[in-house]
Amino acid sequence: MAGMGSINIAEKLGLITEHWSPRTVATVNDYDVRLVKVQGEFVRHQHAESDEFFLVIDGELTIRMDDGDVTLRPGELYVVPRGTYHQPVSEAETTILLVEPSEIVNTGDAGGPLTATVTPI
Amino acid sequence: MAGMGSINIAEKLGLITEHWSPRTVATVNDYDVRLVKVQGEFVRHQHAESDEFFLVIDGELTIRMDDGDVTLRPGELYVVPRGTYHQPVSEAETTILLVEPSEIVNTGDAGGPLTATVTPI
Incomplete structure (x- = not known):
């Protein structure tokens, strides 16, 4: 159990049921810290206006x-x-921590059905 | 061994010998991703202009x-x-990943001997 105000990544991941749907667990100024579960192939896309940070928690x-x-x-x-x-792909279910400006949309310039509305968790 | 362009946190931490001296392993736009090893008591300080993200990798x-x-x-x-x-303290050696704007100085408004020049690693 996480203490006062802290965020336990494993606990938050346990609440996520959908793939490719990032959820915001914290903000740092105008950046989001997001957790996402992925499996399979995501859409190839780019973000013209921002770098995007990926940290793998579990999987590959x-x-x-x-x-x-x-x-x-x-x-x-x-x-x-x-x-x-870039096109993220993952054979087995993989969990990732992302850091990027809050306005960044997951599918970037590609859009399409995998575009997610990012909500807090 | 990390693959092309990727950064292995454990490998980078193995290169860090000093306590309380953050090293930059990546940048996301104008933010730094920093790794730091800590032990003991840091100076109480604040950053008037920015939030500061802490993720513990090892230790407490x-x-x-x-x-x-x-x-x-x-x-x-x-x-x-x-x-x-805030005053970070740690009994045993602890490793932390920080995300914060690149201009943020570790000791904030306190300054003093623990103020570090942050360099890449």
Whole structure:
């Protein structure tokens, strides 16, 4: 059990049932700290206006980019530079912590059915 | 071994020898992702202009604040609101991931001998 005001990542992840639907667990100024469960292939997209921070909590995430793949395991992080097309994919269910400006939409310029409304959890 | 471009937190922490001296492992726009090893008592201080994100990787961190303590264990995070006095303390060596604007100085308004020049690692 987390103490006063602290956020336990595992507890929050236990409340998340949907894939590819980030939930905000904290804010740092105008940035969101988000948790997301993923499995399968996400849509290839980019965020023209912002870098995007990925930290794998559990599982394994591959970020496909035009100049190669980045594979992240627990305790590994990567920042996708702004304007860089990336496609997150994951064979098994994987949990990720994201840090990005609060206005960033998960599907970036691609839009489509995987676009999520990010709500707190 | 981390793959192309990815950052392995444990590997980076293995390179850090000093306590209370954050090192930047990545940037997200104008924010730094920093790793720091701590032990003992830090100076009580505040950052008037910014929130500060703490995620404990290993060990246990207590953040003393005027209205109570927040204790963080591995996988637990907390955001100290801007303008809030806080004093990080840790009995045993503890490792922390911080996210905050790149211009933030570790000792905030307190200054003093624990003020660190943050360099990449």
